[in-house]
Amino acid sequence: MQPEQSVSQKIVRNTKFNILGTFWGILVALFLTPYIIGHIGVERFGIWAIVAVLTGYFGLLDFGIGTSFIKYISEFYAKKDYEKVNQVVNTGVIFYSIFAALIIPLAFLIINPLLNVSNVPPELYSEARFVFLLGIIIFAVSNALSSLGAIQGGLQRMDITNKVEIAVSIPMIIGTIFFLERGYGLRGLMINNAIILVITSIINIIIAFKLLPELRFNPFLFTREMLKKLFDFGYKLQISRFAQLISFQTDKFLITYFLGIGLVTFYQLGSSVTQKLRQIPLLLVSAFVPAASEIEAKGGEGSLNELYLRGSKYLILVSIPLFLFLISNASLIMLAWMGEGYEMAALAIQILGVGYFANLVSGAASSIAVGVAKTEFEMKYGILMAILNLFLSIILIIKIGFIGALIGTTISLTIASLFFMKMFCNHLGSPLNDFIKLFYKPVIACIIPTLTILLSNYGFWLASTSSGRLINLGILGLNSVIFGGMYIVFILLTKYLDEYDRKLIKSKFPLLRYLLG
Numbered sequence: 401m402q403p404e405q406s407v408s409q410k411i412v413r414n415t416k417f418n419i420l421g422t423f424w425g426i427l428v429a430l431f432l433t434p435y436i437i438g439h440i441g442v443e444r445f446g447i448w449a450i451v452a453v454l455t456g457y458f459g460l461l462d463f464g465i466g467t468s469f470i471k472y473i474s475e476f477y478a479k480k481d482y483e484k485v486n487q488v489v490n491t492g493v494i495f496y497s498i499f500a501a502l503i504i505p506l507a508f509l510i511i512n513p514l515l516n517v518s519n520v521p522p523e524l525y526s527e528a529r530f531v532f533l534l535g536i537i538i539f540a541v542s543n544a545l546s547s548l549g550a551i552q553g554g555l556q557r558m559d560i561t562n563k564v565e566i567a568v569s570i571p572m573i574i575g576t577i578f579f580l581e582r583g584y585g586l587r588g589l590m591i592n593n594a595i596i597l598v599i600t601s602i603i604n605i606i607i608a609f610k611l612l613p614e615l616r617f618n619p620f621l622f623t624r625e626m627l628k629k630l631f632d633f634g635y636k637l638q639i640s641r642f643a644q645l646i647s648f649q650t651d652k653f654l655i656t657y658f659l660g661i662g663l664v665t666f667y668q669l670g671s672s673v674t675q676k677l678r679q680i681p682l683l684l685v686s687a688f689v690p691a692a693s694e695i696e697a698k699g700g701e702g703s704l705n706e707l708y709l710r711g712s713k714y715l716i717l718v719s720i721p722l723f724l725f726l727i728s729n730a731s732l733i734m735l736a737w738m739g740e741g742y743e744m745a746a747l748a749i750q751i752l753g754v755g756y757f758a759n760l761v762s763g764a765a766s767s768i769a770v771g772v773a774k775t776e777f778e779m780k781y782g783i784l785m786a787i788l789n790l791f792l793s794i795i796l797i798i799k800i801g802f803i804g805a806l807i808g809t810t811i812s813l814t815i816a817s818l819f820f821m822k823m824f825c826n827h828l829g830s831p832l833n834d835f836i837k838l839f840y841k842p843v844i845a846c847i848i849p850t851l852t853i854l855l856s857n858y859g860f861w862l863a864s865t866s867s868g869r870l871i872n873l874g875i876l877g878l879n880s881v882i883f884g885g886m887y888i889v890f891i892l893l894t895k896y897l898d899e900y901d902r903k904l905i906k907s908k909f910p911l912l913r914y915l916l917g
Contacts (some may be wrong), residue, residue: 401796401884407768413642413751414556414557414558414559414561415683415684415893417558417559417561417562417563417638417684418558418646418863419680419683420561420566421561421562421563421565421566422679422680422683423680424565424566424569424680424788425565425569426676426680428569428572428573429672429676430737432573432576433669433672433737433748433853434737434738435576435577435580436448436576436580436589437665437738439580439581439585440580440585440586440589442662442665443521443524443661443662443665443666444524444527444586445666445668446519446656446661446662446663446664446668447524447527447528447661448529448531448586448589449652449664449665449668450518450520450528450652450653450656450661451482451519451528451532451535451662452535452649452651453645453649453650453653454514454518454532455535455536455539458527460655465492465495465496465627465630465631465634467629468629468633469489469492469546469547469550469554469630470550470553470554471554471633471770471771471773472484472488472554472593472629472630472633473485473488473489473550473551473554474553474554474556475557476488477554477555477612482612482614484617484626484644485554485612485614486608486614486618486621487621487622487626488626488630489547489548489550489551489608489615489617489621490547490616490617490618490619490621490622491547491621491622491623491626491627491630492546492547492550492630493544493545493548493617493619494619494622495622495627496540496543496544496545496546496547497512497544497721499540499543499544500540500543500544501539503536503540504536504537504540507532507533507536509531510828511529511532511533511798512529514532515528515529515532517657518653518656518657518661519656519657519660519661520661521661521713527585527586527587528586530586530587531586531588531589531806532588534590534591534593534594534815535590535593537594538590538593538594540602541597541601543803545601545604545605548605548608549561549603549604549608551607551608551611551612551615552607552608552611554605555611555612557611560607560611560824560855562603564600564607565601566671567603568596568599568600568603570597571595571596571859572592572596575592575595575596576589576592577647578592578673579591579592579625587908605741609884612631624880633773633775634775639779639782639783641782641818642782642786643781643782643783643784643785643786644782644785646785646786646789646790648675648809649673650789650793651667651671651789651793651808651809652664652667652668654793654797654805655667655797655802655805658797658798659797659801659802663744663802666742666744666745666748666802667745667748667802669734669738669742669745669748669803670744670745670747670748670749670752670806671748671752673726673733673734673737673745673749673755674748674749674752675721675756676757677723677726677753677756678756678757678759678760680718680722681715681718681719681722681760681763681806682715682760682763684714684718684763684764685709685711685715685763685764685767689706704768704772705828705829705830707768708764708765708768708824708828708830709830709834709835711760711763711764711767711768712764712765712835712838713838713901715760715761715763715764716761716838716842717842717896718871719757719760719761719841719893720757720839720846721842721846721849721883721884722843723753723754723756723757724846724849724850725849725850725853725880725883725884726749726753727749727750727753727754727877728854728857729853729857729868729876729879730746730747730749730750730753731746731857732741732857732872732876732879733746733749733868733876734746734749734874735872736869736872736873736875736876739869741774746804747803747806747820748806751803751806751807752806752809752810754767754810754814755809755810755811755812755813755814756813758810758813758814758817758818759814759816759817761812762817762820762821762824765821765824765825766820766824768824769824769827774824774827777823777824777827778820779819780819780823781816781817781819781820784815784816784819785812785813785815785816788808788811788812788815788816789808789809789812789813791808792808792809792811792812793805793808793809793812794808796808818879819878821835835901841891841894841895841896842891842896844890844894845890845891845893845894845896846890847886848886848889848890849882849883849886849890852882852886853879853882853883856879857879890911902917
């Protein structure tokens with residue numbers, strides 16, 4: 401029997417596999433998105449994006465129960481209370497089975513009004529209807545099995561989660577190509593999703609019983625007390641989820657309503673690039689929710705402040721150069737990825753990049769707050785963000801069109817994130833100024849690299865947009881080497897990394913040992 405790993409060891413292991421899984425997912429999306437758009441067109445891809453938004457709204461009807469699974473499985477498992485773990489899992493299965501039985505008929509009742517409001521072209525109506533209804537069924541079934549899948553996260557075995565996702569992505573890619581080449585379009589894409597759901601569910605059920613031999617599936621383990629506990633934790637996060645859906649997704653619906661469904665594709669492409677990049681720094685704190693829950697369960701309150709400051713430091717160290725590189729290379733990225741004609745998507749990347757950056761640097765604090773069940777912070781943050789976003793986006797879209805949606809989202813994300821950090825720091829007793837100080841050196845280290853890339857791009861490379869995707873991709877790669885190399889040199893000169901940081905990096909990432917000296 402292997403010795404139990406420390407919290408820090410679990411965080412490092414899970415982070416490594418989260419990085420691997422996320423990068424693989426980004427690569428798949430980068431290659432599949434142009435292929436999909438090339439086969440179904442801009443309008444159908446806009447429908448695909450809108451269906452995702454509408455499905456997300458149905459997810460708000462579950463009172464946030466699912467958001468509590470990993471937190472409480474982790475907490476009860478740390479205490480070796482397997483009876484409570486079983487109650488969490490079985491309560492989740494029963495609740496979401498009832499939930500599925502309710503929302504599927506509801507979807508059939510309201511599908512027509514939803515599609516009418518979405519201004520779906522008449523010739524695409526039947527496709528959109530099929531995709532939405534099957535999407536809701538897939539969503540409902542996956543929710544019913546979500547507590548079993550949450551065991552991997554609750555036991556801090558995200559290495560397994562990412563291995564499964566990578567493995568399942570292979571048949572997903574094959575299925576996407578098969579259905580599109582056969583001419584099944586949107587219907588084929590959603591049928592493919594249904595097949596992948598079946599494969600993933602079988603794998604996750606098998607893994608759940610192997611990881612946790614004490615696991616028992618018994619409907620009589622459902623308890624109202626456990627459901628109330630899950631509800632009390634989840635409903636506050638659900639408000640935050642609603643706010644995030646508004647801030648990250650509802651702009652697509654507003655653009656469809658006010659400007660037309662074709663423009664949604666440009667917003668979707670720009671926001672997806674920004675969102676994918678946002679995921680990369682967040683990987684550094686992706687294991688913080690169960691880790692913070694374990695620390696709290698074992699009474700290690702002092703360790704939470706250390707976890708927060710170290711996590712924020714590493715998050716800022718990586719996110720500042722990534723987003724400055726993204727913003728300064730937005731046009732080149734779209735030329736290399738999609739070719740000419742996607743200038744509006746590049747604009748979306750540049751404007752949304754500012755707001756997404758402001759949102760992600762609070763990632764360590766947000767994960768810890770969820771891990772210790774301070775979900776009211778997320779709730780208050782979410783309410784502020786939702787109100788600001790709806791108000792600003794509607795007014796600005798009417799006034800200045802497409803760019804108004806981008807500006808409204810960016811302003812709301814920035815203000816709400818500052819508000820959240822103030823609340824969290826007050827609770828933890830950590831001065832907000834300690835957080836702000838973490839930005840100085842990375843910002844200084846990025847000044848010369850950013851100016852260099854901007855001058856080379858707008859003074860030379862972007863003067864000729866007809867270079868072709870491969871050449872633009874090569875230029876983008878060269879820019880990344882130049883920017884990254886200069887940033888590393890300057891960040892080392894600023895001595896941002898202390899002795900603890902250096903030892904941690906050397907021990908966990910041996911390839912960087914020579915770079916750190």
